[in-house]
Amino acid sequence: MKDILRGAAIILIVSAILLFVNAKLNEGGGSAGKNSITVYNWGEYIDPDLLKQFTKETGIKVIYETFDSNEGMMGKIEQGGTAYDITMPSEYMIEMMKEKDLLLPIDYSKVPNVKNIDPYFLDLPFDPSNQYSLPYFWGTVGIAYNPTLLEGQTFERWDDLWDPSLTQDVILVDSARETIGMGLNSLGFSLNSTDVDQLRQATDKLKALSPNVKAVIGDEVTPLMINGEAAVSLTWSGQAADMMYENEDIDYVVPEEGSNLWFDNMVIPRTSKNIDGAHAFINFMLDAEVAAQNADYVGYSTPNLAALDLMDPEVTQDERFYPNEETRSHLEVYRNLGLEMLGVYNELFLEFKMDMK
């Protein structure tokens, strides 16, 4: 018994020491309120130097937390108990959050830098007049592939994935809207289809793809493509950029039938405690130099026109990540289809997953 008590005492002492160390490292306490903002963002989605720069320029301290899924983030904000001032939902989530009244409108008198944003990315259906959100990063959904692992197949159309010579070569994304969406696109239907008949056709077509499907996974597709485990994958452009950075053989293409145009936008949740600080942050991120530096760090496509002028033309003129007018005309932005329809998509997706072998 004595040694157990001794062990317990050691643990308590060590914990106390660590708590002290942490307090020192934290310096200045961490509760939200005056002169600090809490930013809730995806992991590795901002240049940490910019946070320090923001604090230097404005005197506002930044408390930073990360999340790995839109739904998890919304669930937390909806439940209450948090005080995030800024978060970066994807476009369909913004619609959902608007409907649940979780967002505060943006006061544009405090965000003059909005003039830097490419108007093509403003006033989109998921947030008309950008009442609640401003674009942060954007991209497309397409096909990433490694020609050195293939026998000359190319991917101009979604149907090319159904090529029988691609047995067990294709990786799909573990997300109903992207995968079923691809099925819809390949049949010429809209990504926002609510027609059960079309959805059924798309699912059946996907089931026909099964022999080619190696796996249906999430973010881990990036290291898998990099080390050649798979030759082809359905991917977001940002991830493709990451893959291509590490493995020069990989290429990315947006099929011509059409695809998804996605956005991650900055919003101010209703639970914000420092609304002025939040606006200052948004304005800061929209500054041309800041946006350029952020785009360089994160590697995704920036919606900031002024920033593009400051960036390496090799990057900004790469049509795979900054597609031209023609490709853009085929891209669709997700609408929020409502929970019931979302359920239908997911049931069909589950059916497809169970059918695989």
Added chain:
Amino acid sequence: MNNKPLRPLYTVPYATWIILFVIAPIALIVYYSFLDLTGNFTFENYKNFFTSVYLKLTLSSFWYAFLITFFSLLFAYPTAYFLTKTKHKHLWLLLIIIPSWINLLLKTYAFIGLFGLYGPINALLEVMGIGEQQILFTDFSFVFVSVYIFIPFMILPIFNALDKLNPALIDASRDLGANAWTTFRRVVWPLTINGVKSGIQVVFIPALSLFMITRLIAGNKVITLGTAIEQQFLVTQNWGMGSTIAVFLILFMFIIMLITNGKEKGASNNGKTK
């Protein structure tokens, strides 16, 4: 065994925990299981569960949980046994647990690298002349990695049971003419059955709702009830259906507990069947 005056002291913290963190959440889950997407009362979720999709999922979950538990037991038992015979057994035991403290996602990425087509394992297979194999996204790798994760949980209780085993009993059994297998079957195994039961509980039950591994290692070619729950709770926001599946998971667990606890008297009978 009548320590009545001390009992209230034992029970207060534990009882509080049960009420706040077990009963309250169950009540919440059961409550949600009767709600549909719009918050109205319905039996729809329960009806839905008895469709082929969910029944298939249940079968699949049980099958894989069984496989994982079986192989964990198969490999853990000898490990625990040999460990008790080493000189620094507690040190080795701790060294076995330490890998489980490294983050799971990170280890999974390591497995993706290890099992990859161009990874070291396949390189070894090539050198040995067997040739490249597709290891990732197969049943094999799924069960392998799951066993990898669960094995410390199986080793520890079995080790504890074996450690206290009086070696004189084994000697006596051998002296009386029993061979190694009979000694194991009628002396060692029954005396360690409690440890084995603990191990089985701590592996089988969580294995029913595995979710992360099914995606990371099996590429969703293996689907369990956990996959469905994750989807319902996070993606489709259908807490009703998600809770219903959880209710069934809990029911299954109760049934398993009933079955395994029926053998409670095993130890004192020393395995003698009557």
Added chain:
Amino acid sequence: MEKLNKLPKIYLTAVFIILYAPIFYLIFYSFNSGGGMSNFESFTLEHYAAVFEDTRLLVILINTIIVALLSALISTAIGVLGAIAILFMRNKAMRNAVLSLNNILIVSPDVIIGASFLILFTMIGVKLGFASVLISHIAFSIPIVVIMVLPKLQEMSPTLIDAALDLGATKRDVLTRVIIPFIKPGILAGFFLALTYSLDDFAVTFFVTGNGFSTLSVEIYSMARAGITLTINALSGLIFLITVVLVIGYYMISRKAKSPLAGVRK
């Protein structure tokens, strides 16, 4: 002490190799100047340097350790008391019911635990942050402590307690000088597994944290979308090294203090 012959040694060595393979793989690539866990380019210590420069990561690491240690300690205490209480239950049906209740958190997927705890906390009004995370970790670790301690309790002969009482032990003595020493392996097993549960947890922590408090697991999972940096490999390598050193060091110290074991030994 039976000397180990070849087969057991080979078997154990194989087990250890398999257990440590991913760890060594991770650590190997933590020295990679390339960006990921494939294509080793050249040897570098830059990721290790990056660990120490990233104050936020260090704070998160320390948070993780504190929560793990404290939650394991407290849940072990509560779990041991709970297991003893269960053992002394005379009504078999009640006992089975409580045992089943005990396992509910183990069978429930983390998402559900996280979501229901979050609702609980917001209903009671507990602020999300260190406190809510600590309480949650204690809560989901208790079942495993109970499961590890119970077999040892069941092994205990009831006459042991009667004998102690006959010899004049107080009730408290029975607890601290008879029961607890007997079940010590179970207590330790429970403690270390509780540590594992806490260090590994992502979903529950994710749901109940707030106020900038984060653990290593949450951080790593959040990084998956953009790619887990090798800084994490370096950090894990350091953690691993320090843990091994501590374990071996502690073992050496406690061996010197232990008296030679008595009893039948082979």
